[in-house]
Amino acid sequence: MVFLIFVISSLFLSTSVSAQDIDRFNVKVLENMSEDPAANVWVLLKQNGITMYSGLTNTSGYATFNPQNGTYDIYAYYPEIPPNVVQSAQKLGHIINGPETVKLQLGPPYKD
Numbered sequence: 001m002v003f004l005i006f007v008i009s010s011l012f013l014s015t016s017v018s019a020q021d022i023d024r025f026n027v028k029v030l031e032n033m034s035e036d037p038a039a040n041v042w043v044l045l046k047q048n049g050i051t052m053y054s055g056l057t058n059t060s061g062y063a064t065f066n067p068q069n070g071t072y073d074i075y076a077y078y079p080e081i082p083p084n085v086v087q088s089a090q091k092l093g094h095i096i097n098g099p100e101t102v103k104l105q106l107g108p109p110y111k112d
Contacts, residue, residue: 027064
């Protein structure tokens with residue numbers, strides 16, 4: 001019985017720690033000149049030009065990552081469009097060393 005309680009409590013503690021780790025770094029993307037969240041935007045975390053982490057924003061405009069501490073360039077753009085075409089955002093040289101939320105606002109649409 002004691003062993004069973006130990007196993008159950010160990011599983012609960014492991015789940016709690018994992019849940020905290022998952023939410024450690026968030027990028028919130030906003031529409032151009034608005035506080036409205038930008039859903040389905042591709043977010044990339046790059047180091048030395050290499051994509052280390054990537055994901056899409058949810059309906060609230062958030063993309064969540066669990067990166068290693070370090071310096072990253074953060075890019076956001078709609079997935080069907082390459083960066084710097086139509087609308088995008090970036091933050092270069094951002095130092096990640098703990099939990100935080102970074103906001104990026106998409107730029108105005110580019111015209112051909």
